[in-house]
Amino acid sequence: MGATSMPEALDLGPALRIVEEMSPITDSVIIPLLQRLQDEYGHVPPDVVLAVCRRTGLPASRVYGVATFYEQFHLQPRGKHLVRCCRGTACHVRGAPRVIDAVRSSLNIEDGGTTEDGLFSLETVACLGACALAPVVVIDGQYQGQVTPRKMESALRRIVKEES
Numbered sequence: 001m002g003a004t005s006m007p008e009a010l011d012l013g014p015a016l017r018i019v020e021e022m023s024p025i026t027d028s029v030i031i032p033l034l035q036r037l038q039d040e041y042g043h044v045p046p047d048v049v050l051a052v053c054r055r056t057g058l059p060a061s062r063v064y065g066v067a068t069f070y071e072q073f074h075l076q077p078r079g080k081h082l083v084r085c086c087r088g089t090a091c092h093v094r095g096a097p098r099v100i101d102a103v104r105s106s107l108n109i110e111d112g113g114t115t116e117d118g119l120f121s122l123e124t125v126a127c128l129g130a131c132a133l134a135p136v137v138v139i140d141g142q143y144q145g146q147v148t149p150r151k152m153e154s155a156l157r158r159i160v161k162e163e164s
């Protein structure tokens with residue numbers, strides 16, 4: 001596992017169809033527009049943003065500004081399995097940094113990265129809302145409490161095994 005792979009050529013047709021359906025495109029529809037684009041492509045590809053801006057006249061800086069401000073939008077493709085590690089205070093004092101290090105080195109990616117095989121993406125989060133279970137990791141929406149580096153390593157190994 002390693003760094004993110006090269007993106008494939010994109011079909012801009014669906015993006016232009018969405019623009020057509022949502023016209024007129026103004027500042028006030030940037031968020032729903034980005035949501036539709038992300039639903040369609042799985043993330044918000046920069047080439048799609050540029051094509052949409054050319055078609056609509058929206059400034060690319062404005063659209064990128066919104067896309068990067070909100071955590072819900074992803075400019076890079078994400079892996080099949082999403083690992084979200086809490087780095088909040090409650091988790092931090094109970095060992096989250098060691099857990100996050102273990103996940104990073106098991107997957108060989110940094111925060112926000114995706115493994116080369118597209119299997120995993122890693123995100124760290126300010127609080128996962130389950131502080132009583134600290135330290136907390138959520139894998140594909142499943143909360144795991146009181147995790148340790150070892151527990152995480154074996155959870156990730158189990159997923160790799162299931163996928164092979």
Ligand code: FES
Pocket residue numbers: 086087088089090091092126127128129130131132134135136
């Ligand atoms: S600080 Fe980790 S769940 Fe709240």
